[in-house]
Ligand SMILES: Nc1ncnc2c1ncn2[C@@H]1O[C@H](COP(=O)(O)OP(=O)(O)OP(=O)(O)O)[C@@H](O)[C@H]1O
Ligand SMILES: Nc1ncnc2c1ncn2[C@@H]1O[C@H](COP(=O)(O)OP(=O)(O)OP(=O)(O)O)[C@@H](O)[C@H]1O
């Protein structure tokens with residue numbers, strides 16, 4: 001392929017623009033993504049953070065075209081992947097993409113694990129699909145190697161999912177996603193149940209994938225520390241929209257941030273603080289069945305101004321760090 | 334010396350597996366005083382949940398003792414245990430699967446009372462207790478007739494909390510109660526747990542793999558590695574002077590949003606993770622430990638090296 005020849009870091013692999021997705025249930029219409037914009041470059045590690053219900057998983061499912069049938073619907077927008085608009089492709093094309101060029105680590109490991117198949121065999125199935133030319137012997141070796149890499153003794157590969165702890169199941173699912181050596185890895189909270197040394201090891205493995213195969217990683221997580229240490233760039237999602245995006249150095253410098261990002265950074269316990277209680281972000285997540293005419297965060301924002309409830313904020317940008325907030329518009333004027 | 338509220342002596346829990354005996358929890362000796370929180374941290378699969386479940390007798394114990402207010406509860410009959418559950422409760426790791434989806438919030442929260450007292454409580458009394466605990470746990474009363482699937486993760490975890498708290502226990506095992514939640518809700522739940530502890534004089538065993546959370550909420554911290562306790566100390570002491578090589582690795586790996594910590598020296602354990610099935614005697618961390626010596630493969634014991642600071646490592650003999 002021509003594009004493989006001029007591989008470079010700046011090349012955009014995944015380009016989501018103005019994506020709108022809704023879920024139509026019996027009771028209501030839920031506006032899950034509302035003008036979602038995100039670019040992922042080749043070989044970059046992007047952290048996607050934001051509260052429960054912000055639309056992070058919906059974004060990943062939209063890319064893979066795995067939104068729940070009949071209920072989930074893309075109503076507008078474009079998802080370019082390596083130049084092709086995924087929303088226009090046939091199911092056959094998507095089948096070739098999923099699990100080979102794009103791997104996903106699902107939030108709940110049990111959705112990816114078959115409870116009645118031994119875990120080693122499940123990883124083997126991925127190889128059967130991904131590398132049918134490989135000999136049985138070689139596949140076995142690869143399965144053992146990836147298991148030890150995620151810290152599961154290969155001797156336990158004959159066991160079934162219920163015999164493993166939550167975090168161990170998660171690691172098995174990670175092994176399944178990594179063994180395919182994908183171009184793009186969508187990892188939805190892959191390390192939430194793991195201790196920090198194991199987490200560091202898994203993130204290391206993902207970095208190695210990047211070095212070897214120039215894999216891009218979208219890491220969905222609520223752990224801002226992980227994003228700060230592992231990712232190149234970060235996107236903060238609120239109510240179905242990316243409200244801040246920039247290089248890790250820009251966002252975590254804490255010089256200029258979206259008020260929501262500030263709230264997120266303030267409510268995590270850190271290693272130096274001696275405060276007796278934490279400071280949660282006030283209020284509740286915006287109601288996803290109602291679209292606000294202004295900024296969705298307005299009701300919870302300590303800096304909320306009149307205009308915030310009326311008009312959607314425009315993008316404020318500086319050196320590739322951009323923020324959707326009226327606050328900065330005002331200051332620049 | 335006062336008697337700790339909860340104590341374990343040589344607690345073992347093994348599982349039979351196709352490959353042999355799996356040592357999920359091995360020789361755990363811990364003490365939790367009244368009104369205090371013991372944080373339990375360690376790798377996934379190191380036996381934290383199993384330990385919590387064994388203490389509450391939610392899984393049969395292989396050997397050892399579990400003392401509650403000085404009495405070994407492992408000899409209690411089913412009936413006696415039922416009364417013990419008035420004092421000891423658990424909040425589960427997964428707020429999604431721990432709640433029966435066919436029950437309303439009211440029924441879920443009143444169930445522990447009904448189990449304990451049968452129908453001896455009149456309706457008004459029951460209503461009062463349920464509504465009080467819902468309020469304490471930040472659940473609007475209007476939710477009483479909702480079902481768990483109608484709630485978000487944070488509220489579901491509040492239901493788990495309300496169920497554990499409604500019978501006013503003295504001791505609660507919190508098994509990763511916040512790891513499935515996002516940071517703002519996590520902050521709310523942690524604050525709530527600490528408020529309840531203050532108001533009701535509760536003791537917690539708080540299981541987590543998040544070291545920032547454990548530092549925030551605990552008084553003492555126990556670090557586990559593959560079924561064994563490798564270090565135990567007061568939290569300030571543990572964070573200031575970690576001794577066991579595994580603890581040191583853990584602390585150096587804590588991810589931080591502080592950009593200046595980005596280039597710190599990280600110490601990552603290398604090598605093969607050994608199997609907890611039919612394990613060799615000695616320290617489980619030995620195969621990955623840079624300071625391993627012959628002694629490590631033989632004997633293993635938690636020793637007090639400083640007042641209240643226990644470590645199982647031959648470097649400190
Ligand atoms: N199958 C579905 N049917 C109806 N609504 C849904 C469905 N899946 C998601 N939603 C709703 O869409 C919105 C976005 O959900 P999504 O799962 O993408 O959020 P998320 O950012 O991944 O959250 P979390 O951190 O909890 O995983 C939420 O309001 C959610 O309730
Ligand atoms: N029912 C079971 N049958 C066989 N083995 C089990 C069973 N339950 C747990 N184990 C094993 O016991 C060990 C400890 O598991 P446990 O669930 O206590 O770990 P954990 O520390 O809570 O892990 P996590 O942080 O992932 O929740 C693991 O090796 C696990 O595979």
Ligand SMILES: [Mg+2]
Nearest residue numbers: 056057058107
């Ligand atoms: Mg999600």
Ligand SMILES: [Mg+2]
Nearest residue numbers: 165381382426
């Ligand atoms: Mg557990």
